[in-house]
Amino acid sequence: MGGYPPPGGYPPPTGDQPPSGGYPPPGSYPPPGGFPPGGGFPPGGGFPPGGGHPTGGAYPGPTGGYPTNDDKTWALVAHFGGPLGVVVGGSLLGWVAPLIALAVKGQQSPTVRAHAVAALNFQLTWAIALVVSFVLAVVTCGLLFFVPLLVALVPIIFGIIGGVKANEGTLYRYPMTYNLVK
Numbered sequence: 001m002g003g004y005p006p007p008g009g010y011p012p013p014t015g016d017q018p019p020s021g022g023y024p025p026p027g028s029y030p031p032p033g034g035f036p037p038g039g040g041f042p043p044g045g046g047f048p049p050g051g052g053h054p055t056g057g058a059y060p061g062p063t064g065g066y067p068t069n070d071d072k073t074w075a076l077v078a079h080f081g082g083p084l085g086v087v088v089g090g091s092l093l094g095w096v097a098p099l100i101a102l103a104v105k106g107q108q109s110p111t112v113r114a115h116a117v118a119a120l121n122f123q124l125t126w127a128i129a130l131v132v133s134f135v136l137a138v139v140t141c142g143l144l145f146f147v148p149l150l151v152a153l154v155p156i157i158f159g160i161i162g163g164v165k166a167n168e169g170t171l172y173r174y175p176m177t178y179n180l181v182k
Helices: 069-089 096-105 110-139 146-167
Strands: none
16 A cells, blocks of 8 residues: 555554454354344344335425425525514514414424424524513613623524524524423
């Protein structure tokens, strides 16, 4: 190999070391002591009946992570609608778009329901936190005026992150969220 070390950065094998690549040395198969009784495998081969894949859209579909394009659209509405509602409609309205997505498509699609519930719980949690931060700023006579500004930024930032993850076809688990909607 022209002076390069073997892959993995390990020294070349000697007589008492197995060869690189994770394979056992020749002649040591089956393992010492033989195989476990019954072959060591669960009965039936260890796979669920029917090929091992659940039905009903539990796994990504042919459209890039969603059973249908409509499901993807509504999942994106749930996630991106939160930050849009915060920016356009005021800081307390970020929960409206996830609620609409849940009401319109949540009963028909478990995928949209999961995305909408995650986004709705996050937006509701931070709407409550925003009200508390406004009260805190008023009680301190404006000394903590920056707290509501910081609290208003959190749903915008994490809502965008959730929307990007939803676009990739994965359900985003929002941090700092209290589950108000099940």
